[in-house]
Amino acid sequence: MIDFARVQKELQECSKDVEGSGIRVAPKSDATLARLVGTIPGPIGTPYEGGTFQIDITLPDGYPFEPPKMQFSTKVWHPNISSQSGAICLDILKDQWSPALTLKTALLSVQALLSAPQPDDPQDAVVAQQYIKQHQTFVSTAQYWTETFAKASSRGIEEKVQKLVEMGFPEAQARSSLESVGGDENLALEKLCSG
């Protein structure tokens, strides 16, 4: 069984430091703590700078004794992240996982991976080849993807979600109603109020 008491504590701990780390973790819905969404800011000085990346988190039954499953839901161009599926190649999410690690530390490691790609152990061979052989092209592609998939609209939505949360609505509901009305704050608010 998942140790939900610990997950709950982890979420509290993480929300205390959002200002400092920029890392957020929130349940996908109110129904369960087993499916979460993590958010990390693209590291400064990388092609991911300015982007906000969302990561789908699924906790296995054995959590925290088994590693959480993490996958980018925001498209990202990186040698160790599948450009198709968002799958992440990171040792601490596999055999180097330790129960002493948390979702936050894992997300920090993912963020560190964005700043320090390891093309020798690629998840996406095409990206890795480009990273090694045509580095400039790689940088501009990664920037373009950040621009297209991780910025503007999604950042806008983050802010709007935050606003609605501050108004007292649960984050997941705020997010889904915003998504359902195409990002219009007022329509989303109406929707949340009506039911």
Next chain:
Amino acid sequence: MEDFLSDDDYYDSGRDSLDGLENEDSGPQWVPSKGPTCKVITKESLLAAQREDLRRVMELLSLREHHARTLLIHHRWDVEKLFAVLVEKGKACLFKEAGVSIVEHRDLDAPPPPTVMCDICIEDVPSGETTKMECGHCFCNSCWTEHFIVKINDGQSKRIKCMAHKCNAICDESVVRNLVSKTNPDLAEKFDRFLLESYIEDNKRVKWCPSTPHCGNAIRIEDDQFCEVECSCGSQFCFSCSSEAHSPCSCLMWELWVKKCRDESETVNWITVHTKSCPKCHKPVEKNGGCNLVSCICGQAFCWLCGGATGRDHTWSSIAGHSCGRYKADREKKAERAKRDLYRYMHYHNRYKAHTDSFKLESKLKGTIQEKVSILEEKESKLRDFSWVNNGLNRLFRSRRVLSYSYPFAFYMFGDELFKDEMTNEEREIKQNLFEDQQQQLEANVEKLSKFLEAPFNQYDVDKVMETRMQVINLSGITDTLCQKMYECIENDLLGPLQLGIHNIAPYRSKGIERASELSVCWGDKVNNSGKPLPPHCGSTADPLLMLGGTTESDQPSGSGSSDETGYAPRKRAKTNVPGGGRFDLNLPADVVDRN
């Protein structure tokens, strides 16, 4: 034949399947034994075998058992290698690499605080419900237990690491056992079994016997892993690849050969070489004549080279209104080549199969020949010793196997698949002639030997029986020599000069595949304080063949192929043999012994 009989041809196992092979005509040559080289490890002796190595490491390094086990598992139970690392890198490095931490924790003296915060479940837990591992990391017992359960279920019993991030320390097995057995006794048992079987699974000197259904045994060898062994269940196998004994074929060649024989790729090849599908009805059509116009039963004519439909009007060199362009020569070459490869394979396979089929009939042949011997024995005659019959028969079986496996060897040795770039065509031709000459000689003599043994010698008069005897003895000697020479030729002249060192071949054993003997473990006496490795088989009962050594071969009963039960060490030795207390009882589980 003296010149090629080295010490290696003899080993002193009383359970030799070819006992009494040499008879007085070739001269008994008892060479000092160098001790049996392979052992059977049964379910019963596994614990003892493991503890023998554990004890060496525990004594040399003054370690507790679980530390010794962690070190040995890390070094795949190679005690010599472990000692070498110790000498080369020192104790600290040896321990660190393997995840052994022997640190004195000063804070153990200080009174523990009433509660401790467990970093895993993030709860305050009474100190009594926490466990501090040797690395110094302390977590609550229920978190530890959960961690152990996940790891054991994940098949990682042998190396359960501490829960702290980046801590490389291996958890104390007694802590694992104690905590897990409280909630999950079945799993604790599984954990112990995994630890025990690690001795087999992580050990390059030990392999499970590949018999099916599995006999439960494993075989341990002393030095050369390129050897062939026989388990006490009777199954013979190649130690390095665990498939059937296949020398003088190398493991790689054998693997390729088995695959080749299994795949019907060759039959598919045959169809592509000999038939083409009709462009109209798609039935395969065989080429029937010399020219390249073929016609299908549906009436469609087409060009054999490109498969395109054509009219019927043609000459030898062209088909009216049809030209098939530039691939013509290439296609022809390809087809020719595939055909050649196929014929080549069939050539080797037929011979391989003929000999394999013959040795599959061995037991039947043995039966009929033994009948003939008993008829002769009943006759009132001055002939008493018929050991030559069995010796000849065993030689025949042994040589047939060599011959049979020599064909897949030759197929790869002189084919393009493995050594194309390692030999020039001329070199290859010279080598092939050399080898085939030996192979043919061996084949001829094996067939002759077989003929004499299958003859109705039980109906012969005394003189003719004596003559058959001489022939069988002579031919046995010759085929033995030829087999030996073939292995030497392969090792020295064929494979030796090549770059690729991956083709290792089990050495030829004149007496047949070595049968592993029962493991006999050193008992408590003569505790090895010096730290030197223990002698290879101290404490075993006298070797049966050493006892036989002084007697002559003819004293052995004839017609009893192998003397299975003679001088056979008992499975378990009585505990009462151990004098004094405080000795290990090797029949008890490790933790019981530790408690004493």
